Amino acid sequence: MTFNATEYLAEHGGDALKALDALAAKRDEEGKDAARARRQRDEAKSERDALRDQLTDAEKRAAPDGATVLTGDDAAAWQTFKERGGLKAFDEAEQVKQERDALKRQADLTEAAQALGKPADALAEILEGKTLEKRTVKAQDGSESEQWGIPQGDTFKPLSELKSIQLLGTAQPDKPTPAPLPTGQRGGNAKPTDPVQALNAALFGGPKEN
Numbered sequence: 001m002t003f004n005a006t007e008y009l010a011e012h013g014g015d016a017l018k019a020l021d022a023l024a025a026k027r028d029e030e031g032k033d034a035a036r037a038r039r040q041r042d043e044a045k046s047e048r049d050a051l052r053d054q055l056t057d058a059e060k061r062a063a064p065d066g067a068t069v070l071t072g073d074d075a076a077a078w079q080t081f082k083e084r085g086g087l088k089a090f091d092e093a094e095q096v097k098q099e100r101d102a103l104k105r106q107a108d109l110t111e112a113a114q115a116l117g118k119p120a121d122a123l124a125e126i127l128e129g130k131t132l133e134k135r136t137v138k139a140q141d142g143s144e145s146e147q148w149g150i151p152q153g154d155t156f157k158p159l160s161e162l163k164s165i166q167l168l169g170t171a172q173p174d175k176p177t178p179a180p181l182p183t184g185q186r187g188g189n190a191k192p193t194d195p196v197q198a199l200n201a202a203l204f205g206g207p208k209e210n
Contacts (some may be wrong), residue, residue, distance in 0.1 A: 111148070116160060117170050118169075127150070135149065147159070
């Protein structure tokens with residue numbers, strides 16, 4: 001719309017100063033409205049950009065279907081786990097633990113078998129899959145002794161009271177292997193060594209018949 005100064009002046013009673021003041025006030029208000037509009041537009045743009053960045057970041061961090069998202073202490077624990085070697089280090093540590101547990105189990109079985117005077121291999125077969133512990137057991141007469149047994153809930157069953165172990169035979173002590181007899185004495189009575197035969201054996205590789 002074209003500004004008509006004559007009409008504008010007439011609207012203000014022909015007072016030029018009054019018309020100019022009104023025009024200045026109008027222009028100022030229009031300027032404020034424009035500035036307010038620009039500010040609102042800039043704020044809206046900033047909010048839009050911020051929301052877009054948040055959505056983009058959320059999409060990047062979104063877990064695939066079926067995955068578990070770790071937060072807080074769980075996320076910190078997972079980070080520490082990875083820094084300490086991750087699954088490989090865990091597998092190695094687990095293998096070492098299993099080997100250590102197996103060695104301890106074997107040592108416990110050997111000690112228990114010796115205490116009971118039973119064969120260790122037979123005892124191991126009976127106790128396969130069972131927990132083996134050594135505890136102080138109090139007898140009816142008040143005496144106490146260290147015994148190997150199986151924990152059963154709040155109770156403890158000494159191995160010496162198990163029927164299957166009582167029926168085991170007594171372990172036989174290892175017998176030393178007898179030393180081999182000297183040449184010429186195996187399988188019979190000792191024969192005196194003939195000096196001539198001994199000399200022939202040394203010189204010609206075998207005894208000489210007379």
